[in-house]
Amino acid sequence: MTISSKTEQMFGFGKIKNMFRLKQFEKTENRTNVRPNKCSEIAFLCVVTIILLVPFYNKAISSDAIFYIYTARQILKEPLKPFDFQINCAEKNYFGWDVANNPPLVSYLIAGIIKIFGENEKILHLVFLGFAVFTIMGMYFLSDELKINPFFSTLLLIASPAFFVNATDIMLDIPMLAFSLWGIYFVINEKFIGWILLGLAVLIKFVAIINLPVVFAWFLLNKKLKKNLIFFLIPILFLIAWSTHNKLVYDEIQILKKSLSVGLFFGPVKEIPLLTYLGGAFIFPLSILWISFKYNKVYIWFFIILFSVANLFFNLLGNSNLKNLFFGVFISSSVMLIFIFAEHLRKTNFQNETFFLVMWFFLYFLFFASVSAIIAVRYLLPLLPPVIMLLVKISQDLSTRKVFLTITITAGIILSLFLTHSDYMLAGSYRDIAEYIKNNYAGQNVYFTGHLGFQYYMEKNGFLAVDSNDKIYPKNSILVNPIFPVTQKIHKDVFKKLKFIEEKYVFTKNPFRTMNPWVNAGFHLNMYGLLPYSFSSDPLEAFIIYKVK
Known part of the structure; x- marks a missing residue:
C-alpha cells in the first residue's frame, strides 16, 4: 500500500521522505561545503542517544512519576475517570483530581503498557526512551528547517543535562517536548498534522498552549497568518474536548481550576x-x-560585575565558597545568554x-518568570x-567554531553522565530501602514519611504513609523516615513515643548532587535548592528507622 502524493503533501510525509534520500545534499547557514547525507546523521544521533541512555533503563521510579503510574492504574479500572483515586500528598490523603495539574494523556499510554507488560520499570523506561529519540529527531528536522546546523544543534540537545537527566x-x-518540536516543525511547513501534534502536546502538559503564540509569531513574521489563522482552533478544540470531559465527570474544569489557584x-x-x-x-556554563x-x-566586564555581586550576595547569606562560585557562574551565564541573544537579534536586523x-x-x-508558582x-x-x-547560530561568527562546539558537547555529556x-543512585536508594524493610521487618506494621519514588516503593510493598x-x-x-523526599510531619504525640532502632546510609563516590537541600541542589524542584546541582561528600540519602513504644 502506498501513500498518495496528495496525502503526503497534506501530512508532511513527503518532505521527510525527501530528506532521507541518500543522494540529497544542500547548503546550510550560507556555507558552501556539503554535509554528509542526513539519513546517516540522524542514524548516528539516534544511536548515540540510545547508547548514552540505555545504561539507565533500570532507574527506579522517581519524582512525580508515582502520580502518573497511579493514574494509569485507575485508568485500567475506570478509563473515563482517570483521577478517581486517593494519594497521600502534602501530609494527608487527597483525591487524585484535587492534586492533578495536567491532563492524563501520558498516563493512558502507561496504562496500556501496564496492561500488556505489567508494572515494570524497565519496560516503561524503554518506551520513554522512544520519546527521547523522537525528540532528538524533531530537533534535527526543525533546526534544519530554520537553516541552523541540525547536527550540532541535536548533539547539544543530547549533551544538555536538562535533557539528559530528564x-x-x-x-x-x-x-x-517531542510533540512540541514535531508540531512546530510541521505547522511552520503548513502541514495539518502539526496542529494535531500541538493539540496532543497540550493534553500532555497545559503549558504547551504557549506553542500557539510561538507559531503565531512565525506566521506573522512570514506574512502567512491570515490563511493559517483558522487552524489555531484545532489545538484549542483538543483543550475544549478535555474540559468538557472534566465538567461532565468532575463538575469543574481542570485548567480553570489550576488557573484560579495561580497568579503572578x-x-x-x-x-x-x-x-x-x-x-x-542547559549548556555547559563555561561555554556560555x-x-x-x-x-x-x-x-567580560559585565561578567566581572555580575559574578562579584552574586558572589557577595550569597556569601552574605552564609553559603560556602563552592556554592558561591556556582551561583556566580550560573547566574552570570544565564544573563550573558540573554544579552547575546538580544545583540544577535539586533545585528541580524531582526531576521x-x-x-x-x-x-x-x-x-x-x-x-x-511570572506565572509559574514553582519551577x-x-x-x-x-x-x-x-x-x-540560537547558540549554534551565533557560533557561526567564531573562528574556532568547531573547537568550541566539540568542547561544549564533550563537557556537556561528561557533566550529564x-x-x-x-x-x-538516589532513585535506587528508595527502591532498595523498601526491599530492606520488607526483608527485615516482615510481619510488622510499617509506616513511613515521604513522597515521590520512596512512597511508590513503600506502598508497593504494602506499607502505609503517615x-x-x-x-x-x-x-x-x-x-x-528518610531525609529528603518531602517528608510529612509526625504528630508531636506520636513523636514522643518513638524509639530509635537504626539508621541506614546511602553512599556514592560521585560528588554531584541533584536533590539535596543541604547543598542547595534542586534539579527536580526549586524548593529543595536554588542550584540545579552541587557537590557533597555526605551520604546521598539516609533513613532513620523507629519503633512506636
Missing part, C-alpha cells in the same frame, strides 16, 4: 533558580561565558528565523530548543 525519568516533559509569582526562591537552571543545566566573551569583549527563536525563548521565559529544570525544557539553536548517575493528623499508631509499629 530523559531517564518517566515524566511528562520529554513527551511534551515573583521572588528570589523562584527567580534565582530560573537563572541558575538556565545558566547551569566563552562564546559571550568572544562575541563582545564588553561582556525572521532569529526573531522567531528569540520570541519562542522569551514567551516561555516570561511565563516561568524545576524539567519545567524549563520548552526553552531548551531555542536556546540551543555524572548528574544522571547521581540521580540514578497522616500528619494521626495521633495513634499500633504499639511496636515500625516508622521509616
Whole structure:
C-alpha cells in the first residue's frame, strides 16, 4: 500500500521522505561545503542517544512519576475517570483530581503498557526512551528547517543535562517536548498534522498552549497568518474536548481550576533558580561565558560585575565558597545568554528565523518568570530548543567554531553522565530501602514519611504513609523516615513515643548532587535548592528507622 502524493503533501510525509534520500545534499547557514547525507546523521544521533541512555533503563521510579503510574492504574479500572483515586500528598490523603495539574494523556499510554507488560520499570523506561529519540529527531528536522546546523544543534540537545537527566525519568516533559518540536516543525511547513501534534502536546502538559503564540509569531513574521489563522482552533478544540470531559465527570474544569489557584509569582526562591537552571543545566556554563566573551569583549566586564555581586550576595547569606562560585557562574551565564541573544537579534536586523527563536525563548521565559508558582529544570525544557539553536547560530561568527562546539558537547555529556548517575543512585536508594524493610521487618506494621519514588516503593510493598493528623499508631509499629523526599510531619504525640532502632546510609563516590537541600541542589524542584546541582561528600540519602513504644 502506498501513500498518495496528495496525502503526503497534506501530512508532511513527503518532505521527510525527501530528506532521507541518500543522494540529497544542500547548503546550510550560507556555507558552501556539503554535509554528509542526513539519513546517516540522524542514524548516528539516534544511536548515540540510545547508547548514552540505555545504561539507565533500570532507574527506579522517581519524582512525580508515582502520580502518573497511579493514574494509569485507575485508568485500567475506570478509563473515563482517570483521577478517581486517593494519594497521600502534602501530609494527608487527597483525591487524585484535587492534586492533578495536567491532563492524563501520558498516563493512558502507561496504562496500556501496564496492561500488556505489567508494572515494570524497565519496560516503561524503554518506551520513554522512544520519546527521547523522537525528540532528538524533531530537533534535527526543525533546526534544519530554520537553516541552523541540525547536527550540532541535536548533539547539544543530547549533551544538555536538562535533557539528559530528564530523559531517564518517566515524566511528562520529554513527551511534551517531542510533540512540541514535531508540531512546530510541521505547522511552520503548513502541514495539518502539526496542529494535531500541538493539540496532543497540550493534553500532555497545559503549558504547551504557549506553542500557539510561538507559531503565531512565525506566521506573522512570514506574512502567512491570515490563511493559517483558522487552524489555531484545532489545538484549542483538543483543550475544549478535555474540559468538557472534566465538567461532565468532575463538575469543574481542570485548567480553570489550576488557573484560579495561580497568579503572578515573583521572588528570589523562584527567580534565582530560573537563572541558575538556565545558566547551569542547559549548556555547559563555561561555554556560555566563552562564546559571550568572544562575541563582545564588553561582556567580560559585565561578567566581572555580575559574578562579584552574586558572589557577595550569597556569601552574605552564609553559603560556602563552592556554592558561591556556582551561583556566580550560573547566574552570570544565564544573563550573558540573554544579552547575546538580544545583540544577535539586533545585528541580524531582526531576521525572521532569529526573531522567531528569540520570541519562542522569551514567551516561555516570561511565563516561568511570572506565572509559574514553582519551577524545576524539567519545567524549563520548552526553552531548551531555542536556546540551543540560537547558540549554534551565533557560533557561526567564531573562528574556532568547531573547537568550541566539540568542547561544549564533550563537557556537556561528561557533566550529564555524572548528574544522571547521581540521580540514578538516589532513585535506587528508595527502591532498595523498601526491599530492606520488607526483608527485615516482615510481619510488622510499617509506616513511613515521604513522597515521590520512596512512597511508590513503600506502598508497593504494602506499607502505609503517615497522616500528619494521626495521633495513634499500633504499639511496636515500625516508622521509616528518610531525609529528603518531602517528608510529612509526625504528630508531636506520636513523636514522643518513638524509639530509635537504626539508621541506614546511602553512599556514592560521585560528588554531584541533584536533590539535596543541604547543598542547595534542586534539579527536580526549586524548593529543595536554588542550584540545579552541587557537590557533597555526605551520604546521598539516609533513613532513620523507629519503633512506636
